[in-house]
Amino acid sequence: MNIIDIITKKKNKEILTYDEIKFVIDNYMNDNIKDYQMSSFLMAICINGMDKDEVYNLVDSMIKSGNIINLSGINGIKVDKHSTGGIGDKTTLIIGPMVASCDVPFVKISGRGLGYTGGTIDKLESISGFKTNINELEFKKQISEINIAIISQTENIVPADKKIYALRDVTGTTGSIPLIASSIMSKKIASGADKIVLDVKYGIGALLKTKEEAIKLAKLMVDIGNRYNKETIALITNMDIPLGNMVGNGLEVKEAIDILNYRGNKDLKELCVVLSTYMVSLSKNIDYKDARKLVIDNLINGNAYKKFKEFVIAQAGDINNINISNNIVEIKSKKEGYINNINSLIIGKSSMNLGAGRLSKEESINHGVGIELTKEVGDYVKAGDVIAKLYIDKKIISEEEILKAYDIEETLKERKPLILGVIK
Ligand code: URA
Secondary structure, three states, X not given: OOHHXXXXXXXXXXXXXXXXXXXXXXXXXXXXXXHHHHHHHHHHHHHHOOOHHHHHHHHHHHHOOOOOOOOOOOOOOOEEEEEOXXXXXXXXXXXXXXXXXXXXXXXXXXXXXXXXXXXHHHHHOOEOOOOOOOOXXXXXXXXXXXXXXXXXXXOOOOHHHHHHXXXXXXXXXXXXXXXXXXXHHHHHXXXXXXXXXXXXXXXXXXXXXXXXXXXXXXXXXXXXXXXXXXXXXXXXEEOOOOOOOEXXXXXXXXXXXXXXXXXXXXXXXXXXXXXXXXXXXXXXXXXXXXXXXXHHHHHHOOHHHHHHHHHHHHOOOOOOOEOOOOOEEEEEOOOOEEEEEEOHHHHHHHHHXXXXXXXXXXXXXXOOOEEEEOOOOOOEEOOOOEEEEEEOOOOOOOHHHHHOOEEEEOOOOOOOOOEEEEEO
């Protein structure tokens, strides 16, 4: 077996065997296959795709490049949640305490943000003292004690994904459905949860731009999860406008606290309730309706927020000390009318340009900066009304950059639904 024959086979749209796929992953990991050969292989997959069995074999080979976390010592059905990423997506911070307060163990290994999409670990690190690098033993102990722990990705879970992802990032091979599915699902399976809830986003601020692509990815990931005997469901959700009103690390923690106190942006709250409901219903094996009632009751009676505080204390964070800049610049509308759109991609990039995001994994970020959208899609505004606030530090962006994100028009247009559907 050799890599040139395997690349040629994929170039000719042939189906690869398990042994061929495993050969590529193993030999890329021990440096027998070089980056230029792997790039060519990845590009052949991008162009010609893979069938379901090939993707499944790729997932399997990637998982075997590292360790699988064994969570069997923790009581209860463990449900993991994953979002394909978007602007202002702070759902993990909200859903974790929500489901944990319903007595469902929330076990989460999260990543940092790259580019204009944020990462849960960066958001949590905007809380003073918060530790995200606790070891596996402490992690398991914390889940047994308080039902929730969130830690950063360790080196030994799917190291193949780490190496391949870095290459995909610089070779134009990120936007391939088989490669995205294998990257996400190998990590989910290796993380040890029993069941998986996915939030697959589509739209201008998402990895996938169309709902058709999102549905295809969701179906593939659900299939992979089920093949591993991990019941998996996927929500298809829209990412044309930012999720919630805050974009930027510390600001997003503040917004998460608002939602956990049953206040704040309705769309964000509803998405978190729906995702949590699926998780609770899968874990407790109860009806959607009963699970939803439990989730909402725990939001209203304060248990979810109490759980969040417990979780922050357990990971050494100081909830009264969240990094948010107090240097604020107001952005005022120049037009009168209805806000029909707030372009999430522009807001995401602007927030990154303020310092909230990083272009390469090595860059540091500023946890205190970001953007607050003080008016929402559907609101009527007059010229001079404040529509956004920039929380700034050393970097500044122009008012025009933000104003470009807004479509303000005479008549109100109908909005796309936030939740398009569920794939089971
Ligand atoms: N998230 C991942 O972990 N991998 C991808 O390929 C895309 C999003």
